Amino acid sequence: MLGNVRELGLIVEFKMDPKKTIIQLRSCLTKIVNAVVKIMFQIKSCTKEAIITPIKLMGVFYVKKHLVVLSLIIMVGLLVACSSNSNNESGNELEVSKEESEAQKISSKNDETIIEKNWELSPEFIHSVEYESGEKGAYEIRGNKDGMGITGPFPIMAKDSQKYMWFYFGSENIYDKPVKIKAIKKGEEDSFDVYSGTFFENAEVSPESVNMPSHLRFPSTGTWKVLVYIEEELFDTIIVKVE
Template structure:
């Protein structure tokens, strides 16, 4: 009888432990804020670009408009779009290729597709270098495409170094 009780006790512990090890604490993701940078349009009128990311560090363009009227546009799953990346930092930080690794809210890592000017889809973009624009220390255009809707964490690397991360909410098409 003692052996049966002991076996049931062990089974209870093993079942309890296995349930705990399968439960992974989900990271609380908060969508990155948007911020505006002032611009002057070609006709001389004042306007703003809307970027998502970390002001003064990293962001990519998600909207534009007249001064005080600029709005962010949604990112749509499965639809490629052109995005202008803006980076602030030291010259040495901009040496290397731009690579964006996306992690969806299920924890699955994906290569976020970045488009080149010849419409090839790659997951690394050639050397960034220094190219000041709109108050940023450097910028680079790219296309991006997200395969599914939901929250995405973008780990942005320049060379082998994590430059920053941006969390976006990708909408259904």
């Protein structure tokens, strides 16, 4: 009985002689193993996992077929892994967005609490300074002695745009940071932008002063809360009366 095994041009022939069965089988298996090793070395993209793929040692060997199937399985696995990573990244981005949104909501609620909490007029006080020339001066201030205050034409008149100088009496360095001034009238819900600018050294009225020039205009009479935002965060408030 004659049997043939073909793989990459390899032909193994053997006769099923009862007396020589063992010898022929050994020779056949040796040639088959050599053929399999040759196939594996010729396939450069073969991985260790592919090398240990089960191989049928009886009949025709379908090594390439197994490798193709294994490659497809690996590709599907990689696609699933990439999809999973993408979903995880998207999930992380959504979580970050939710956290930022919650932080903004908390900040907004805190601002609303501050806006609604107190409507008592800010105190008036005199701020004394010494100029570079050695002369002394004084300013009438509306505001907070350890925070923000303004000086300018008093009383503040509605619908008139007037120049007001801002003073900062705190210890933080606020130079050259974006400042936004908003105002809201007592009994109303909506605020509006009044002025945008910065505190800068050349604006100082005296060597130890921190100042910002501005123009303020209030559309109507009443009690107004002036909101000072620095770098988009509520920094201080001043309550003034507009006549």
